[in-house]
Amino acid sequence: MRKLQRYSLLLILCPACLLLTACGKMGLEDNPSTNNYVPVTFDDFMALLQDNQTMNHTSAMGDISADNIYLLYTFWATLPVGQKNAYIWASDIFESQTEVEDWKVPYNQVLNANVVLDGLNQIGVTEVNNRKWHEIRGMALFFRAHAFYQLAQLFAPCYDTMPGIQQFGIPLRLVVSKDIVPRSTLKQTYDRILTDLQEAASLLGPFTDQRINLPSQPAAYGLLSRVHLSMGNYEQGLLYADKCLQTDSTLINYDTLHVNTNNVFKGRNPEILFHSEFYSSAAAIKGIVATGAIVDSMLYTSYDSNDLRKKAFFLANTSGAINLKYGYGGTIYQFSGIATDEIRLIRAECHARLGHVAQALYDLNSLVRHRWKAAAYTPIEESDPQKLLMLILDHRRKELPFRGLRWTDLRRLNKEGRNQTLVRKLNGNSYSLEPGNNRYTLPIPNDIIGMTGMWQNPR
Template structure:
């Protein structure tokens, strides 16, 4: 009977996974009703829903790379061409994979949470709690990813009453949700993660499943984009306390096609980004100023970059393949901790944290510790190292959005294509993507402002 149920369950998963326009066609949940913890675990473990095809439009729009005009002009997807130059109109009638895929994830998370309500927790309290924590984590993770694209940046100096997300908390797609505010969106993310922390296990043999440290790491990341540096620091510390091991880059085979091992010791939660065409290693060219910022004894310079047609491209994904890793890893937490310590004036601790990370990236015996004592200079150094370390992790776009709120760290972005210069000013409304037309028509949601 369990085997038969599993077949039906996989049939339901296949039906919903194959439909890119998820919000337009409602899955027929009557095909199968998951009725056991095993069934719900299968929903939580569905890799293509929770761990693959995470949003990539922010990375496509960021400043760590560029593509040549002929490559850009040859792109078959109008929305990718438009996003690359931060155009006012993006989709031109196309669906938004980043939106649809994440709301599909929200549906699955809600479905699991509702399924648990029908199962007596006393049957297996530990497994029941793990599934509840996983559902809450995945819903929060989806909302976080969406917020970095489709909501204005969170501003700690404002009331954040602009348009946020439709915060779907039920799997019933007939229930309409208006757009919440930005503040309500982030409070939903935090509430889900805080509950997840209480019930997730401390460890799991699969890094595609969330654990307590993953919820802490995502809380730290969320508080960082909210400019709540005290909480970002506290949760980064909580994550580091789990003793995920930093990789000694001296042990890497830097000549390998992809030197970083999948599920390596730094990975807390594994996920992959949608690799849009401009992000293919055969097309993207690393910004030369960024590449030159790596010192010669910095092993990342050999491990993460290779030459293609005379230009440097990227091979350093923690997925160990052409796919781009954008999960949660402990190196990010060291950099968040260092930044927050520098911002609150704890400079010796900030230096120690930064140097703990960097010494593992340099050839043995060559590393000279950072010794800056000026707060602003140290902060700028940490932010540079953050950019260098977290390259192509799906983080740069969120960092640009938050750093632009401070004039001292704001930056104008430029694209140069066939004699035309495109620019993206700090705090431009074009840092918030428009919602695709089909979603607006189906859901009657207000559109984001663009210029």
């Protein structure tokens, strides 16, 4: 009965949502028509925020473009055009595609969030609705910030604090309106993300494992720590990672898991604070079924034989090549949400970068101890902050592959001088992506450029 009621409500809300395409261009001039039913109650707002197919999915384009997999040519040739071009860092990723999912879905999330925020403003706060009103506002702000951040990792350059640099960010739609929104500056983009998340964290309640698809205060703290890390704000990254882990620091002991099975994380993964996963269309990196997507050999061989992540994450296919298993969230669609293992590594990295060796070492060992065969584990020892940082970054790559984080890591680490050039070999052709190359920022879809006249990213 509950499912039927929810579908009925979504059908009522559908006319408002369909204007996403009728008004036409993916979040830039969308407006639920006043001639159609507009969400007006708390239940309506929650139905929008609990639309998991919209609100809990992210693009896989960064992971397809990163260095954790290589694709067999016969498999690559079957992929959608955007994924094919992202893999070889083509100048024109989307070609003549319209309504590009990687742009459209995050702006659909923004629209849902803005419908809720505008609706809450119409209702207003009373003594009776005060708690519910603020909780729903916190959720909507979190979802909007999460969508803006995901967009910025693809369609805006890496954050840069150098004075005098004025780079474009993304369009920041903050209300429901038909007006075309221009691109904001990069600073304005990140300022808005942080502002939304800080308010969300002040409004949201504790995490409950019955609502992993909805935001909570720990998830907001976790996302704040992720955003600050990507910006190079290590003091703030440490602050929010610590706030997150003070509320929930759960880590799974991998020695208790059945790591030889194909779905190691089947069921509720207690490390997850907020669940999202890659779009179902991300054929290039679907666990277990994407046999033409081969895990990079340098990544695979970097795992120690006593490191249980090697068996938990990967398997050999019938030809002996290494593929992905089911994801960290227990499905073939790779997990892209927020979890305590990532936040533990953020805190470790921030400690190391700030010279807090003992604290960084504690966090690193806390994680590794839970990933190692118990009988073989010995604590890591390192007193040099830079060497310890390198160890943490090495474990970050091994802990978080195919989680929607590697592309951002490549961007930020190359900016600080890691100088890693990516190379592809495909059907006799060779492709490369040098550090700082403009192709680390995806082009905005051509139909969006044609409709709005906004500045295109240089490629």
